[in-house]
Amino acid sequence: MFVQQNTIQALFIYVKAKLEGCFSEFEIRNIYKSLICKRLRWSDTDYLLNQEHRLSESDLLFVRSCINRLLKNEPFQYILGETEFFGLNFLCTPSALIPRPETEELVADVIKTMAHVESPKIADLCTGSGCIGVSLAKKISGAKIVLTDISEEAIQLAESNAKLNEVNVECLIEDLFSSSAFKGWEINSFDCWVSNPPYIPFTEKSEMEKNVLGYEPHIALFVEDANPIVFYQEIITHAKLYLKRNGWLFFEIHPNFSAEIVSYLKNHGFVNIELMKDLQGRIRMLKGQNA
Ligand SMILES: C[S@@+](CC[C@H](N)C(=O)[O-])C[C@H]1O[C@@H](n2cnc3c(N)ncnc32)[C@H](O)[C@@H]1O
Incomplete structure (x- = not known):
């Protein structure tokens, strides 16, 4: 011994x-x-x-x-196989990003904004572990929630997390950039889209912690330096079509790219755009309404 x-x-x-x-x-x-x-x-x-x-x-x-x-340097959440997010238990595997505390603030704001909408229809794009969509399903009664991700393993994990938290959500494997993405979705039918997509440019890789770089999936983290807001552009373009008039779009963002995303939203006719800070005072979230 x-x-x-x-x-x-x-x-x-x-x-x-x-x-x-x-x-x-x-x-x-x-x-x-x-x-x-x-x-x-x-x-x-x-x-x-x-x-x-x-x-x-x-x-x-x-x-x-x-x-x-x-x-x-393996993250403790992967070793334990679980973590707490928004007061709920979530399974954690290396197939998806570990849910972060700042994302809880995004979830709280979606819940507040959806409080006056009866049985809202919501999509969580790039869902990973499902932490955003599953928390919304748990906390918003009657909500109809769709979760999508390109990774089959992430979607399996999101399904397990929905089961663990006893909520019904629809889980879809979708590449946002594929021409078949959103096929069959009803136009102007969603009250809210929310997403925490990949947003770290490869140039920032050298500044990142070993436990993140060595263990968390790179497909969840990185984007090409040439256009770090490519996911936001793709989502905004589609959100314009699938959100109801006055429907809300919520993003977690990289603080350095807020101005570019706001400008893209404005150019696509979104209004009531608001940048939100996390508890450390950094701009990390953004919302806007489909006009
Ligand atoms: C930053 S993680 C967010 C995970 C989760 N929403 C969260 O907040 O913890 C981004 C997710 O985007 C997914 N993703 C990457 N490329 C994608 C694509 N082309 N289409 C759809 N999802 C994609 C990754 O698999 C990953 O799960």
């Missing part, structure tokens, strides 16, 4: 020694608690009340292997 005793407390001392220097003590405690609760199917209360519990050899090996993966 690589620890002298097999209690929860004794294993924590081992984990802390391994992770110190990479994580704060607060983070290490949370990581450890999450691993133990996941492995033993415990609640936080079980964890607090059972510090003298003795772990099996395979429990010890499980924790050690997770810690070794963490030390190789």
Whole structure:
């Protein structure tokens, strides 16, 4: 055994020694608690009340292997296989981006804006894990929600997340740029489209964290430097056709490209355009209404 005793407390001392220097003590405690609760199917209360519990050899090996993966920069959400988003549990696999806290702010604004629309029809384009669309389905009663993504694996994950959160959504594998995208969709029928598409130019790759670059899918992150707003242009052009008059379009955006996206929206007849800041005060979201 690589620890002298097999209690929860004794294993924590081992984990802390391994992770110190990479994580704060607060983070290490949370990581450890999450691993133990996941492995033993415990609640936080079980964890607090059972510090003298003795772990099996395979429990010890499980924790050690997770810690070794963490030390190789693998994101903790992929190791754990799940994360929390908008107060809901979401499965996480390397086939989709890990849901980010700033995206929760986008979801909150869509919910606020849709509050006065009865049974709104909403599309979440480039859905990845389904975090946006599934949260909207959970929080907006009667909403009719479609999720699309080019990646078959991402759509399978979004379907699993819809099931996990007990919501009904329609999931479609669609390449936004294909001539068959949106085929069969009813014109002027949507109350809202929302999207967090890929938006990081390849030139920014060198500034990115190892855990993102090494593990998250590049198809979810990067766009060609020549036109970093290409996804927004494609979505805006189609949104004009499929949104109802006064229907809303919501985007998560790269702060550097807000002016170009606003200008494209204006040129396509969108009104009431509003840029929104995240909790750190950076412009990260945008909405506009189909006139
Ligand atoms: C930034 S991720 C967003 C994931 C999720 N909406 C979120 O907020 O966490 C972008 C997503 O766009 C998808 N994507 C990339 N190219 C696409 C395309 N041509 N058509 C449709 N989806 C695409 C990727 O598979 C990825 O899931």
